[in-house]
Amino acid sequence: MSRTAPEIDPKSAETVTFRGFVFLANSNELRTVEGKAVNLRSQSVEVLSVLAARPGEIVSKDAIMQAVWPDTFVTEDSLTQCIADIRRALGDAAHVIVETVPRRGYRLNADPSDAADPNAAAGTERAKTRFSQRGFILAAIVLFAVAIGAYYGAEAWRAAPVRSSDMPRIAILPFDDMSTGADKGYLSDAVAEGIITELSRSKTYAVIARNSSFRYRDQPVDTRQIGDELGVDYLLEGSQQKVGDRLKVTAQLLNAHDGSHVWANSYNREIADLFVVQEEIIRTLADRVGVRIERPLPESGAARVSALRYYLMGRAAKEDFSLAGNERLRQFSLKAIEADPNSQFGYIGMAWSYRNDSVFWHKQENDPDEALKRAAEYADKAILLAPDDANAHFARAQIHSEAGEVEQAIARYDRAIVLNPSDPNILVHSAGVLLNVGRIDEAIDRIELAMGIDPFYPDWFNWQMGWALYEKHDCGAALTAMRKMSRIPSGAHRMLAGIHACLGNQREAKEALAVFLKDSPGDSISKQRKQWEKNYTAPGALDRWIGHMRFAGLPE
Structure with a gap:
């Protein structure tokens, strides 16, 4: 596609290097400094080409989208997918090479000593000669890092805080x-x-x-x-x-x-x-x-403060993600409603408790649909009382997601993020909607973004990354992500069972599922299919999950 945006200089460098990679603008090729081609989707190559035209400078999202999709209506999701694709190809989990500049755009941080050379040939051998000693040192470092990553089974996802030059x-x-x-x-x-x-x-x-x-x-x-x-x-x-x-x-x-x-x-x-x-x-x-x-x-008012106090106590109890912890959340939430029925706090807590029952514990008369219906009622009440509370929209978004109401879930998540853009929990939960419908790369990108916002992110972010990598059929990396948790709670053991089943580890899969079933003894293949068929819509994903649950020993 032609790059017509006025921000893009048509006389930009033909060869740009960054951290052991070379981008050849004449042929739109990405290679290592040794000359090995790096595969990228065509649109991702176009996005990289736009950034490489202005190395070290901020290029706005609008400029990139106009250059890559000049005659097509697309959302920012398309650009986000391409950026995530480029970062994965470069091993740029920390967003150092392709930097996000909040509310402004993206910047390709090229190697400063490798300035533009208008006369550079597009061939790989010229690039290798030009960057000889320094390039091979960089490549050795990159290869060493890749070897370490392979040894442990997955790349490191914990991103450093993203700095902004113009925002405190x-x-x-x-x-x-x-x-x-x-x-x-x-x-x-x-x-x-x-x-x-x-x-x-x-x-x-x-x-x-x-x-x-x-x-x-x-x-x-x-x-x-x-x-x-x-x-x-x-x-x-x-x-x-x-x-x-x-x-x-x-x-x-x-x-x-x-x-x-x-x-x-x-x-x-x-x-x-x-x-x-x-x-x-x-x-x-x-x-x-x-x-x-x-x-x-x-x-x-005193009543509102009391309700907030009980809500916070319930949220603390929920940190132990178990049936008992969920019940403590519910009891504290009921106390919050009793203290102040006109504040949103207790209703948010109740919404989460019934949502958790629906997805994990099936305690509400062993009927996940009834539990999810009650969760929705509490979340709607919270939004009615506090339409600007991000957590109220967050809870409702998750309930929409569990119900298979994808568009409503995305809209609620977007509203929650506007109301509290620094909350990484909302970002990571929103990734679940994308995983359900097969938008796996976008989901991984959101999880990585949340990890960047929260440098000391909680254990359950690794659970979500494990799920995302399971959906990407990278089950070795998924297992590594799960093992990064300091303690895998009982609710996460079902996911762990699925990952072990994916890897063919039947004994480990059965052991993990047994831990989950201690808190949810009524779970079965038929209930899993009924529960997930309305929202687990990515082609083939549900059948794959059911197969792995059957392999792990979940009864029919």
Whole structure:
């Protein structure tokens, strides 16, 4: 296809090198410096050609799409698939060669010493000669890295934080809790999490994910070390203390590069004003880094704070992904509804508990459809009460997905991501919809993106990557991904059984399935087929899964 976008210079370099690879613009070929051809889909080659025309520069998504698809209507998903394809071919899991520049586009980071040579021949031998010693050293490093990856069975997916040259990056550390008694730990997280969620909606900041910033709980704050590890420019730290009906919150904003103080303040309010205190911190923080946020103060009150507290306790209980953990989630969610039936928190928790029953435990009268119906009712109630709560849309999106309502699921996920773009959990869950319909490369790209947002991502991201690689028929890598989990919960053992079955490991498959069936003894081949046939629509995927479940010993 012709490249007609005005951003593309028709006199660009004929040969561009990057990290042991050579792109020959005259023939649109990607090769290693030794001359070995690297296979790419034709559209992915076109995208790489556009980026290679301006090495080291940001090329907007619109410019790339106009150049590659000038007379065709396509969505950004097509471009995302091509970028993911290129990165896989280059082994660029950390997005170092093809860099995403948030809200601006992509940049091909070519080797600086290999500047454009207009007279370079398109042949591989010329490229090999030109880059002789340095090229072979780079190639040796690449081959060594590939050998290590092969030894362990899969490439490393944990991406480094993506830096943006024009957008401040902020990490909200967990607030220290000076309280005593049953409330210790929960409301301090509520303050910090509320700030993370609200700031994530701004187009002015990039906010690091909760899981990574909360990693530093109860640790001495070394500002510059944390800044380097998370790749951020600012840190917000603080503390809270509940004394009777009063809540005292202190917060300070630090420059992560040198540890200097940018701003500090304290708030001494009634406990019912928790959400108002959050909002004041957000507005002041926003003002200090360049943008003032103007919007009505949130609704607050003691009942709403109690509901939030129970919701957070239920969410913590769910971390143990088991039947017992799911039941604790439900009980805390019911307490949240009882505390404040007009807040969304308890309904979100109930939606997740019934969704989990439907997919994993089948506890609701052993009827997955009934459990999913009740999950939808709770999620709809949460959205009605709080239409701007990303977690409410997140829960509803997942329920749409389980019901096979793909378009509705994608729309809900898109809305949730707009409301909280820094939440990697939403990105990884959204990958599940894509896997169900066979858009495997897109799903893997989203999981990798989430891992980049959250440098210290949780174990279950590896579970999702294992599923994605199973769908890609790369079961050795899928098993490696699952084994990266520090502890494989019972709910994940069904996936583990399927992966072992794919590899022909019947004994291991049976053992893994037995662990899963301890919490879900009523599962069977017929129930699996009934449960998944409405949403597991990728051609041949369900039959393959059923075959592997039968191989693992799941009863008919």
